[in-house]
Amino acid sequence: MANSAGQGATSVSQATKRKSGAHALPTGFAARDLCARILRQILAKYQPLDETLGLLDGAETPLAPNDRAFVRAIVSTALRRKGQIDDALARFITSPLPDKRGLLDEILLTGGAQLLFMETPAHAVINIAVEQTRRDKGARRFASLANAVLRRVAGAGADIVAAQDAARLNTPDWLWSRWAAHYGDAAARAIAEQHLIEPPLDLTVKADPERWAERLGGIALPTGSVRLAARGRVEALDGYGEGAWWVQDAAAALPARVLGDIAGQRVADLCAAPGGKTAQLARAGAQVMAVDQSTKRLERLRENMARLGLTAETVAADVTTWRPDAPFDAVLLDAPCTATGTIRRHPDIPHLKRPADLEKLADLQTRLLDNAVTMLRRGGVLVYCTCSLEPEEGIRQIDRLLAQRDDLSLEPIDPAPLGARPEWTRSPGILRTLPHQLPAEDPAMSGIDGFFVARLRKSGA
Numbered sequence: 001m002a003n004s005a006g007q008g009a010t011s012v013s014q015a016t017k018r019k020s021g022a023h024a025l026p027t028g029f030a031a032r033d034l035c036a037r038i039l040r041q042i043l044a045k046y047q048p049l050d051e052t053l054g055l056l057d058g059a060e061t062p063l064a065p066n067d068r069a070f071v072r073a074i075v076s077t078a079l080r081r082k083g084q085i086d087d088a089l090a091r092f093i094t095s096p097l098p099d100k101r102g103l104l105d106e107i108l109l110t111g112g113a114q115l116l117f118m119e120t121p122a123h124a125v126i127n128i129a130v131e132q133t134r135r136d137k138g139a140r141r142f143a144s145l146a147n148a149v150l151r152r153v154a155g156a157g158a159d160i161v162a163a164q165d166a167a168r169l170n171t172p173d174w175l176w177s178r179w180a181a182h183y184g185d186a187a188a189r190a191i192a193e194q195h196l197i198e199p200p201l202d203l204t205v206k207a208d209p210e211r212w213a214e215r216l217g218g219i220a221l222p223t224g225s226v227r228l229a230a231r232g233r234v235e236a237l238d239g240y241g242e243g244a245w246w247v248q249d250a251a252a253a254l255p256a257r258v259l260g261d262i263a264g265q266r267v268a269d270l271c272a273a274p275g276g277k278t279a280q281l282a283r284a285g286a287q288v289m290a291v292d293q294s295t296k297r298l299e300r301l302r303e304n305m306a307r308l309g310l311t312a313e314t315v316a317a318d319v320t321t322w323r324p325d326a327p328f329d330a331v332l333l334d335a336p337c338t339a340t341g342t343i344r345r346h347p348d349i350p351h352l353k354r355p356a357d358l359e360k361l362a363d364l365q366t367r368l369l370d371n372a373v374t375m376l377r378r379g380g381v382l383v384y385c386t387c388s389l390e391p392e393e394g395i396r397q398i399d400r401l402l403a404q405r406d407d408l409s410l411e412p413i414d415p416a417p418l419g420a421r422p423e424w425t426r427s428p429g430i431l432r433t434l435p436h437q438l439p440a441e442d443p444a445m446s447g448i449d450g451f452f453v454a455r456l457r458k459s460g461a
C-alpha cells in the first residue's frame, strides 16, 4: 500500500501547474483532495461510500493505481476511526469554529487518519492539508489553524490513541446502546472492536474450496467459503475470468444453504440483486426466479450470472405486491435492511444510518415478508434473512409473523452441514452470526458479517 506522500501524483501537480500558471501543488495533493471531497459526500450528503468512489473515475486528471488505492485506504480509515480522530483533533481546537468553514473538517479528518493510523510522514500530511485549506474558498482562513492542530496531533497522537477507548469512540451512541441491550455489554464491545479491523476477502467457490484456497493463498473456512487476506482488484485474481467463484462474505453464503437440498425445485430469490445468493441457488440445481425492483441492479445480476455460467430467470418487480403465476417450492427473502451487520466491510454505515431508517426498513421488511409467504406452496420452506444486528429486522419480524399465521412454524437448522459454529444456532430455526464470532489467530483473517437467518415451513402437503 502506498502510504508515503502518494506516488504517481507528480504528473497531476505538473499538469495543474502548466494549466493555471500557479505554483506547483505538493506531491500527493490530488489524492488527498479527493479524500476530503469523498468524505464530504458521505458525511454531509449521506451518499454511500461505494457511490462516492465514482469520484475517483471522474477526477480531472486520472489518478495512478497506487494513488487510487491510497485514497480508498485513507477514506476507509477516516470512517472506521472517525470517533478517535475527532477526539484527538478536538483536544487542539481551543475555540468553537463557525458553521461556515468549507472543507476544513474533511481536510483535518483526512490528515488525522494518516497521522494517527497510517504512518504517513507527518511533514507531507501537514503540507498537503495546509495547501488544501488554502485552496478551499470556505476553509482558506483556517490554514494556520490546520497547520497548528495537525502538528500537535502529529506530536502527541501516539499517546492519545494509546489512551483512547477505540471501540466506544468509533461507535455511535444509538448503535452501542442497542447492541448492549440486545446482546450484552461484552458482546457489544466485541462487535465494535471487530469493526476496527479491515476484513479479509471471502469467496464462494463453485466447487473444491480446499484446492481454491491453496491456489489463491488463502484458507478454506469450515463453512466452505474461501478466505484471503489479498488486497487489490478481485478481477485480477486467479479463477475470476473463468467464473470459478464470486465475492460473498462467509455469513452471506449461509442463508441459501439453510434451504437444504433444492435440486430440481422451483425457488424464488426475492430481493436478489446483485445475485450472490441467486448464484448459490442455481449452482445447487434449483430453477431460480430472481426478483428485484432495481433494473440496474438486476442488470448486474445478469452479468454476474453470465460470468459464472449459471442461469436464472429474472423479474423486475416490487416484492411487496408481486404475485407469481404459480407458488414456489421454496422462497428466499434477503430483505433490504440497515446493514449494521456489515459495518466492518462498509465503515460508512454508522455515518449514514439513523434510527428513523431502522423504522422505515422494518416496516418494508414486514410487507415483503407478508407477501413472500403468499408465494410459497403448502409444505414449502421459506428462509428470511437480513445482514442487520437489529432485532426489529430479525427475530421481531419472525415473532410477529408467527403470531399472525398459524400455517407457519420455525424448523430447526442443522448446523453440521453448514459448518456453523454452535453459538450461531442457539434457538431452533434461527441462525444468528455476530461480527466477532469467527476468531482467528491472525486478526486480518478474523470476523464474519452479522446475519440473521430464519427457516420456516408452511403446513400442509
Ligand SMILES: C[S@@+](CC[C@H](N)C(=O)[O-])C[C@H]1O[C@@H](n2cnc3c(N)ncnc32)[C@H](O)[C@@H]1O
Pocket (backbone or CB within 6 Å): 270, 271, 272, 273, 274, 275, 276, 277, 278, 291, 292, 293, 294, 297, 317, 318, 319, 320, 334, 335, 336, 337
Ligand atoms: C440486501 S440486497 C440483496 C442482496 C442479494 N440478495 C445478494 O445476495 O446478492 C437488497 C435488495 O433488495 C432490493 N429491494 C429493495 N426493496 C425492494 C422491493 N420493494 N422489491 C424488490 N426488491 C427490493 C434492492 O434493490 C436490493 O437489490
